[in-house]
Amino acid sequence: MRTWGNALQNGRVVDCEDMGNAFDFSLERLTGQGIPGGLESAGAGGEVSSGRLAGGLAGLESGAYVDNVGGKALAGTFFLETFGCQMNDHDSEKVAGVLLSRGYRQVDSPDTAAVILYNTCSIREKAAQKIFSRLGEYRFTKKEGQVIGVLGCLAQQEGEEIFERAPWVSLVCGSASYRKLPQLIAQLEAGNTRITGLETDTDETFETEMTRRDNPWRTYLTIIEGCDKACSYCVVPFTRGPERSRASASVLAEVRQLADLGYTEVQLLGQTVNSYADPSARRMRFSELLAAVAAVPGIRRVRFMTSHPRDFGKDIVEAIEAVPALCDHVHLPVQSGSTTLLRAMARTYTREEYLEKIAMLRGAKRRISITTDLIVGFPGETPKDFEETLSLMDTVRYDGAFSFKYSPRPNTPSLQMEDAIPEEEKSRRLAILQARQRDIQIERNARLVGDVFEVLVEGKSRRENQWMGHTSCNRVLNFTSPVKELLGHYVQVRVTRAGPNSLAGEAVHAGDAR
């Protein structure tokens, strides 16, 4: 059963000192959050010799990978830890599905696993550091025959370099190659010591027969992988490759299956989800796909993340107006309020064009929550540019924002840009921006006191009668209800108190039938 703590984390990996407090999750962070952590240089040592690995695996069936690791019977077990964004969370669900279907068993601790996998994030330097530091832990403790694999964005970005920095790693695989994971693991089983899957040119999206989903009511569904936008600071186009959309019929078929399994909320995922381009003859527009997903019997809520402002058209707002199951929340990262910086970031819109999109959303017949991502300290950001970001925040009055210090990343055009902003100045600006956003959230949330929201109940407190869930506008609402079992139900809740990051209230009608 879900408990209070992890339910609050649901949908987002919260582990970042750079990150401002939005309410629940963000999605251009699909790519993840920066994570503090000391870098340990992973030197030589701990190498897995071909002979040892082959010997340990000889004659074993798939899924009975290593039957005796470090003297313990760990046959066919894997441990998987995920860093970063929802996209990674969901990829991990698929990776777990693939391994489970091959007879592996998932365990909670790396100590009891034959195969240890890290699904990684490299969006900011600290995220990458954290993972190298985690890998460093195995330098002396890796058990004989244990397999350590690095998946995801850092794997794609660093490639075989990872073997240099952490020679005890034997598998490095980027997200575009997950489909091949069973074969890659089979190669390790066959005696190979180092295996990589690093292509990004596949035109397939990662679909699997079996995906192990972590939340029994709310589910992710990737409709577009990769990114073609080439923002000058961003590694995603390098780590996740070009945009590939999934055929609308395949998306809808999966939604129907998920509804049959009892899921009532679907989150459509993509780095730039609204750039969706149906590759099938049907040529369904993104807004049409939203409506079609919402029309699947049993589906009560549809979310989508992250939207790129350039491709955010009126048709999406009209779909939200027309279809009640489409949630009243749009995550629309702006990054900066200065047109000069937006140009340097290659964001493809000006401040004014962005504000036109906001006006369109604010003018909708339904009240729509708007959240964003912001970067401070991009090279050349003058005090005036920064002021423009603050003034844009004052104009838009976001319901939530994720904010980050600019982090120079390998391969990105902004790496070559001059006028780097000193770290202390970035921190100073970030603190100012976060304080401003906090005040805005306090004010906006306070206005919701007295309103009634429908909440999908996702968590139960250890304390009697205390529950938590999300509103359609994606706020966390903690509430009281004497009803004994509410998990997975939709409940009407009146807001009685508001904080900067969440609301509190009491159930009006105890859980309706699903």
Ligand code: 5AD
């Ligand atoms: N430095 C800081 N923040 C970044 N983001 C992406 N790349 C960087 C970077 N190099 C932020 C953007 C994006 C979110 C997912 O992460 O705000 O929307």
Ligand code: SF4
């Ligand atoms: Fe988002 Fe730009 Fe990175 Fe694409 S390149 S994921 S649009 S920040």
